[in-house]
Amino acid sequence: MSRKPRLRSGTGVTMHDVGQAAGVSAITVSRALHSPDRVSPALREKILQVVEQLGYVPNRSARQLASARSHTVLVLIPSLSNTVFIDALAGIESVLQPAGYQMLIGNTHYSDSEELALLRAYLQHSPDGLLVTGLNQLPAFRQIVAQQALPAVYMMDLSQDDRPCVGFSQEAAGASMTGHLLARGKRRIAFLGAQLDERVIKRLHGYRSALQQAGCHDPALEWLNPSPSSMQMGADMLDALLAAHPDCDGIFCCNDDLAIGAIARCQQRGIALPEQLAIGGFNDLQAAAWTTPALSSIATPRFEIGAAAARMLLQQLRGETTAVQKLDLGFQLQVRAST
Amino acid sequence: MSRKPRLRSGTGVTMHDVGQAAGVSAITVSRALHSPDRVSPALREKILQVVEQLGYVPNRSARQLASARSHTVLVLIPSLSNTVFIDALAGIESVLQPAGYQMLIGNTHYSDSEELALLRAYLQHSPDGLLVTGLNQLPAFRQIVAQQALPAVYMMDLSQDDRPCVGFSQEAAGASMTGHLLARGKRRIAFLGAQLDERVIKRLHGYRSALQQAGCHDPALEWLNPSPSSMQMGADMLDALLAAHPDCDGIFCCNDDLAIGAIARCQQRGIALPEQLAIGGFNDLQAAAWTTPALSSIATPRFEIGAAAARMLLQQLRGETTAVQKLDLGFQLQVRAST
DNA sequence: TCCCAATTTGTTAGCGCTAACATGAAAAAT
DNA sequence: ATTTTTCATGTTAGCGCTAACAAATTGGGA
Structure with missing residues (x-):
């Protein structure tokens, strides 16, 4: 039977080889490596030494196949x-x-x-x-x-x-930021949303219920865009929002990317923050602390x-x-x- | 021999099962899936149907173990x-x-x-x-x-x-930004570096050679900090740099994080950008376009x-x-x- | 017609490891 | 001293798949 040898990955040293070199069987090597307390300390020591010496690298596929645990x-x-x-x-x-x-x-x-x-x-x-x-x-x-x-x-x-x-609770967090804007005396508070994944929608719900409770909810101030969020989008949405609702005095952006873009655009347009317009973000990314003015946000323990x-x-x-x-x-x- | 059945992951359907159901051997199933041109079209079709029907999921460990390719x-x-x-x-x-x-x-x-x-x-x-x-x-x-x-x-x-x-070439990129600052008429150009991985060091080398060529290299303007970079660090390093070298008129930050922090701090301190101080970053992150003023940077095709x-x-x-x-x-x- | 090559499918063995069972030796209990 | 229990190690078989070889089938061409 002169078969061609198979390709081997790794060093080619198997558990069996280690066992032979240490004078034990393969299963003992396996135990020494994975359930050390089932092998006597002296033997374990010796096996580990041989493992080191031969440069043995366990084959995860084999382990997985044999144990049905990956x-x-x-x-x-x-x-x-x-x-x-x-x-x-x-x-x-x-x-x-x-x-x-x-x-x-x-x-x-x-x-x-x-x-x-x-x-x-x-x-x-x-x-x-x-x-x-x-x-x-x-x-x-x-x-x-x-x-x-x-x-x-x-x-x-x-x-x-x-x-x-x-x-x-994404909803509670959304309500929290909205409540903060209300506490600052803002009443025409808009919501800028992008991506519209389930988390953004829940923040929107939190925003809504907070505004409804305060009696100043206006669906026309909810601006939603299903595209992925970006700072550019934040700037664009700010322009569109203010064009439609010049009386808007607060914005809750569904994430900091939008908020950073919106803040930058306000800066460019000379809109006074937060007096004329208050802007809040979400997630408290590192950059939130370094905009001008610095961005209020919801810090989340990611x-x-x-x-x-x-x-x-x-x-x-x-x-x-x-x-x-x-x-x-x-x-x-x-x-x-x-x- | 009434052994306990082994744990099985996945659906428990094997290639052999698929073969039986399709009236072929396991190896034919293997070929139908991985080298389709080695199986007749009709048979392949049938096999794929059975695969679908039984919800067969190949076991990657077994494949890997048998083929020595992962x-x-x-x-x-x-x-x-x-x-x-x-x-x-x-x-x-x-x-x-x-x-x-x-x-x-x-x-x-x-x-x-x-x-x-x-x-x-x-x-x-x-x-x-x-x-x-x-x-x-x-x-x-x-x-x-x-x-x-x-x-x-x-x-x-x-x-x-x-x-x-x-x-x-990280060096060429470093030299490019430095050359740009020189072209803007700056002569006291500092380097702010963090993390100090090999890429930052190479940018530093590019910065050095550009300044040496222009005859205005000053080692005292190289500020290096091995800690991970952050916007906070950028702000702090800016303060320290200007305290030590008030005549500094340009800064090359080894990355945009530092640059964003530095720009924000300039904004806070009322330093006129770029007249009094020009700041360049590296990597052209999204946020670079949205600082005030917007940050010049090196765009890299990551x-x-x-x-x-x-x-x-x-x-x-x-x-x-x-x-x-x-x-x-x-x-x-x-x-x-x-x- | 027969032969050879190409094509398609099957058989066998084994990849490296570990579960389950088996065994032997030492320790503990009687 | 004997039995029982514990502990340490070994034997056997097989996880699911594919490489290598083998065999059967097909299609030309001489």
Whole structure:
């Protein structure tokens, strides 16, 4: 039988080789590496030495195939270009990496159907768990998650049903900024929204209820644009808004990008902030503190949301918890010169 | 032998099951999915139908284990919070995803040793290729790459040696912005640098050589801080610089974050831009166009660098190319009101 | 007509690892 | 001293897939 040798990736050193060199069987090497307390200390020491010496690199595919556990978590976020999700990603990484889990990142581009397609595609990696942004997945998505009994944690918002989640109330946050503008004596407060994902819509609802409660809600002041947000769009929307409603005295921008563009345009147009017009943003990006005047915003615990969601998922994976967990990490109103 | 059934991930449908249902062997299913032209059209059609019907999901681990190809690329970037690398990542994704490759993202936190550790750790996934930021890896890193014959493409800069790369000359870009400030009549031009990674140092070199050529280089105007850059740092460094050198009439900030902070502080202090002080940034982030005054910067093709590097790597993987390739995608000076 | 090549499908074995069961040795309990 | 329990290690088989080889089928061309 003179078969051609197969291609080998990595160093080509296998667990069996390590075992032979250490005078034990492969399974003992496996145990020394992954469940150290099931091997005597002396032997473990020796095995680790041989591992080092031979430059052994475990083969994750083989491990995964044999154990039916991938030590992999699928993370679905709507965008890579939005700092908000990158911050959450960093939080997730800070928890999963030390725990020996690999994260697979799927960029849904804010699309339900792409989200579903990504889930399907990444199922090939048989992820042990799932971290998703938002709660509004397609029915087919939910069905797959349920059918495969895939442990999942939902990020950035709070669920009304039995899904575990980590986030804060987008509506309450929207109401909070609106309430702040009201407290500053503003009464003709507009809402500038872009992208119109579920979070923006919820902030809009918070804005609405706060204004309705104060008796000064005017639907004509809600300006919504489904395109991705940008500073340019903020500037453009400001111009359009003021052209239609010169009496507008306050603006709640659904995110800081819009707000920064709007502030810059006010600066160019010589509009006095906050006297003539107060502007509030959302997310409290780094740049919010460095506009002229500095931008009031809602600070959101993105990193911590990611980290907490990852921790919650790991608990589920380890079977440490039975109860469905929901974690409200809140938000904070950052008042600066723009209001 | 009544063994307990093993845990199964995924749907539990295997290639064998699909084969049975379609009346063929497993290998034919494999071929129908991965090398369609080796199966007759009619049969392929039937197999794909059964795949759909049974909800078959291929098991990537098994594929990888059997074929010694992982269809996975390791991407190492210094930071997740810097838009520059996220943009490159998006470019990489846009190429790898359609090609059926999975990207594993490693965040080196700007650390050589972490970079090495990540490479070692991710070797467990036996990646088919490697995309790395910069050229200054540790010797041990290079040794592993060489020893494993791991195809690699280096991003963001141009190599002097035989390593394939996609980027632009950081030095030339640094010289370009400095030359622009000189052309504006500035002579006391400072350099504000943070993080001090290899790219910042090269921009500094470009700055130096441009000033030396013009005969107005003053080492006392080079302000370097190894901490991560931020807008706050830009503001602080501006204050310190002007306190020490009130005659300074131009500043080249190694990135836009510093520049935005510096501009905001000038605004606060009533310093006239660009007459009294001209400020230039680097990378041309979105926010650069929206400061007051708008920030001049060096626009860099980050997305395209990532995409081109990924394409180059795929060529290597397919063995389509023998020659080492180097791709200079250049940069562009964006002149705005701040200079 | 037969033969050879090209094409299509199947058989066998094994990738590297770990679950489950088995065994042997040491420690604890009787 | 004997039995029971615990602990440490080994044996066997198989996870799901694909490389290599083998066989069967088809289509020309001499």
